[in-house]
Amino acid sequence: MKNIILIVLLVLMLGSSFAFEPVTDSIDIIAGSTNTTYSTTIDLIAGVSEQGNSDSFYGN
Amino acid sequence: MTIITITTVLILGLVYLFYKQIRKFNKYIYGLCVIIGIISFTQETTIINMGYVGLSFFLVVMFTGVIDKSEMKKRLAGTRAELAIIGTIFVAVHGLKFIVFAIDYGFLWTAPFYFYLGVASVFIVIPLFITSFLIIRKKMKGKTWKNLHKLSYLFYLLVGLHLVFMNNDRIFFYIGIFAVYLITRIWTYFEKKLAKKPQPKPIQQKTTQSA
Numbered sequence: 001m002k003n004i005i006l007i008v009l010l011v012l013m014l015g016s017s018f019a020f021e022p023v024t025d026s027i028d029i030i031a032g033s034t035n036t037t038y039s040t041t042i043d044l045i046a047g048v049s050e051q052g053n054s055d056s057f058y059g060n
Numbered sequence: 061m062t063i064i065t066i067t068t069v070l071i072l073g074l075v076y077l078f079y080k081q082i083r084k085f086n087k088y089i090y091g092l093c094v095i096i097g098i099i100s101f102t103q104e105t106t107i108i109n110m111g112y113v114g115l116s117f118f119l120v121v122m123f124t125g126v127i128d129k130s131e132m133k134k135r136l137a138g139t140r141a142e143l144a145i146i147g148t149i150f151v152a153v154h155g156l157k158f159i160v161f162a163i164d165y166g167f168l169w170t171a172p173f174y175f176y177l178g179v180a181s182v183f184i185v186i187p188l189f190i191t192s193f194l195i196i197r198k199k200m201k202g203k204t205w206k207n208l209h210k211l212s213y214l215f216y217l218l219v220g221l222h223l224v225f226m227n228n229d230r231i232f233f234y235i236g237i238f239a240v241y242l243i244t245r246i247w248t249y250f251e252k253k254l255a256k257k258p259q260p261k262p263i264q265q266k267t268t269q270s271a
Binding site: 001002006013016020021023026029030032033 | 132
């Protein structure tokens with residue numbers, strides 16, 4: 001009974017993840033580039049990029 | 061969410077198909093994971109550095125304890141130590157990456173609360189990692205090992221809080237996963253307790269024999 005519930009939940013999770021997160025964003029993060037779906041706080045702290053735009057160079 | 065779910069499904073599939081090989085060649089697999097972890101550490105953003113792969117391994121380890129008896133449970137339980145060790149390797153890469161990042165950018169002591177939850181969980185997992193190796197486990201008493209590994213619940217709690225306090229787009233996903241784990245854990249606990257309860261002996265009727 002429990003196993004069936006867990007399998008159903010896993011399938012639902014997989015389905016909802018494909019529905020809510022663009023597959024291209026997932027492929028991007030595997031390739032190493034963050035995006036709006038997988039944006040990291042670290043990016044913001046480091047000043048690398050914000051809201052998908054690159055900050056100007058040298059901390060402007 | 062997609063990365064975590066797909067990685068979890070992949071791990072389940074690989075364990076189901078190759079559980080014997082995972083146990084047989086575990087040392088080589090650990091070595092390979094350490095190499096992959098080191099390479100990942102030198103990169104900026106990878107799914108290992110971000111903690112997704114480590115989390116996937118630990119989701120499998122967590123839920124192994126709550127699923128019902130089945131062929132899948134047998135294979136998962138047989139490789140649980142290996143999965144936990146591999147998960148720890150990848151979690152350590154994630155933790156170290158962010159600790160080094162925090163030191164480099166000077167926010168080690170002013171980081172968000174979830175950062176310290178993550179650091180605490182990395183420290184908690186160290187004794188669990190060490191005692192997951194059979195060579196160490198054999199030197200411990202069974203009861204001591206079992207009591208020590210109750211710390212894994214604290215580890216899961218810290219990881220869950222770490223993820224929830226990040227308050228990102230996947231917060232409800234994380235709350236859902238850990239809520240399901242908590243419910244199934246409690247369910248399993250009561251199932252085992254009821255199973256252990258001694259069954260009342262059937263009353264034997266005395267028959268009188270005629271002379």
